[in-house]
Amino acid sequence: MENKATNTQIIAEHLAKRFDIRNTDFSKADSREYLCDNLIPSDIFVIAGNGAVLETNRGKLFDLSSMSLNCILGQNDPWVNASIQAYIASGRPSFHSTRVGSEIYYEVAELIAKVSGIQNPVVNHRQCNGSDVTELAILAAYQHNDKDRELLVSFRGSYYGQNLTSFIASDLQTQNRFLLTEEPSIYFLDAPDNFLPGSSENLSSNDIKTLDELRTIASKAFAVIIEPIQMSNMVNVCNPSxxxxxxxxxxxxxxxxxxxxxxxxxxxxGTFSSASFFDVYPNLLAVSKALTAGYGPLSSLVMDKRYKDLPMSTVLKTNGADLRSLVAARAVIERLRGVPKEYIPSDLSTDLRHELEVGLFFSFKNKVEILEQCVQTLKQQCASRLGNIRGCGLIRCVEVIDNHGHPDPETCKKIQEQLLQSGVLVRSVKHGLLFKIPIVITDQELHEAFGIVSSVIRRFS
Ligand SMILES: Cc1ncc(COP(=O)(O)O)c(C=O)c1O
Structure with missing residues (x-):
């Protein structure tokens, strides 16, 4: 049999020139007309990426947004890149139906189950997006509803994605419910109050009222779905209590x-799940995006064993699992918690070897402290324009306010646009600038990027 893996290597070596960044063809931007209007990018053209920094036609672009795909490892992480490269060159399957198994398929299920914090769990891999896995979680909960309960409880400010079930369940998707003929049985509770880490964990009167309201409808509800931190609601952090x-x-x-x-x-x-972070464990945990850190689509539903017989009509999708995504997911887990020593080459620099061995979570606390310093300095330097700071871990929302201290969504949007032009990518929602900082950012990059953020916001003062 012809050795396909060897042929792959020969072709790859020959093709290296095609991907050489020195040969970037900027005229490709002329093809923009083939994209639909709302997908046409700005005139910033990305050439290469390294960690939290993109190289563009305009120079450096700091990624403080994690690219909306939650690229926790930024760009071109050497461990993930090399893992995928080695897998592809190995001759192992490039795809397989979920009717057969493979080493990586089983191993990643076990790994995700173990790091999730959920007790005695099973995992359903999906080569798909986040919307698909939240939908699956709701269906799984519904199927296990033996009391004929029809109500799904959700929260104001919620966002679970872009398919029919997520349209129904998300408060922020109400405009898309036109596809439904019947009024869905969703009960929206008020969003929990935003919690400031380090403050008292006593429940606010709003939170007490919300929980009381849940008690009044509890006998009709089959599930409650919640984001422990509502990113699209200006990083609304739940009180652990x-x-x-x-x-x-x-x-x-x-x-x-x-x-x-x-x-x-x-x-x-700084953990693999919000469940471990808050020390509260749900029955079903829907994960996606950061799972492969941008290296391919994969979602996983992690759940108690009693849900393991999922509805057949939803579980057997064409792509149960994309193998490159699974390889990426294993590499991401290893990168965060540490790589087994026998796989670390001795000819790497001492620093990288150490980082691979101890894992990036090892220095997480330190990274968060530096981020906190940068955000607090920003707030002092731009006091007239910035209100509260929300968030925890590597996630922050900085509120943009007007001269009277009121929320100022228009200026927020303008600041976001100016930041992009000035070399910093952030997200924005309502009057909040959202920061999601890849864990691999260096201290120097953090300071440099926040220096740009500060000088841009001061122009609006
Ligand atoms: C909290 C949350 N849930 C679900 C989704 C849906 O994920 P996807 O866009 O991959 O379908 C998103 C997307 O941003 C999200 O933020």
Missing amino acids: FLKELKTICEKFDIQLIFDDIQTGFGWL
Whole structure:
């Protein structure tokens, strides 16, 4: 049999010139007309990427947004790149149906299950997006509803994605419910109050009222779905006591608790799941995005064993798992918690060898402290334009205010645009600038990038 792996290597060596960044063809931007209007990028053209920095036609672009795909490892992480490269060159399967198994398919299920913090779990891999896995979580909870309960409980300010089920369940997707003929049975509770890490964990009167309201409808509800940190609601962080009480109510009334961990899982909080971070464990945990750190689509539903017989009509999708995504997911887990010593080459620099061995979580606390310093300095330097700072771990939202101290979404959007032109990519929502900082950013890059943020915002003062 012809050796396909060897042929791959020969062709790859020959093709290296095609991908050489020195040969970047900027005229490709002329093809922009083939994109639909709302997908046409700015005139910034990306040439290469390294960690938290993109090289563009305009120079350096600091990524303080994690590219919306939650690229916790930034660009071109050497461990993930090399893992995928080695897999592809190995001759192992490039795809397989989920009717057969393989080493990586089983191993990654076990790894994700073990790092999730969920007790005695099973995993359903999906080569898909986050919307698909939140939908699957809701369906799994519904199927296990043996009491004919019809109500799904959600929260104001929630966002679970872009398919029918997520349109229904997300408060921020109400405009897309036109596709439904019947009024869906979703009960929206008020969003929990934003919690400032380090402050008292006593419940606010709003949180107490919300939990009381849940008790009044509990006997009709089959599931509660919640993002422990609502990213699209200006990084609204749940009080850990709120989540604990929510869990107690769910247990008492036999309601399935679902965490949408798509923005918070796999590194952002220094843990693999928000469940471990808050020390509150749901019945179903939906993860995606950061799972492969941008190297391919993969979602996983992690759940109690009792959900393991998922509805057949939803579980057997064409792409149960993309193998490169699985290889990436294993590499991301290893990169965060440390690589087995026998796989680390001795001819790497001492620093990189040490980093690979101890894992990036090892220095997480230190990184968060430096981020906190940068954000506090920014707030002092731009006091007239910036309000509260929300968030924890590597996630922050900085509120933009007007001269009277009121929320100022228009200026926020303008600042975001100016930042992009000045070399810093951030997200924005309402009047909040959202920062999601890849864990691999260096201290110097953090200071440099926040220096740019400060000088841009001061122009608006
Ligand atoms: C909290 C949350 N859940 C679900 C999704 C949906 O993920 P996707 O866009 O991959 O379908 C998103 C997307 O941003 C999200 O932020």
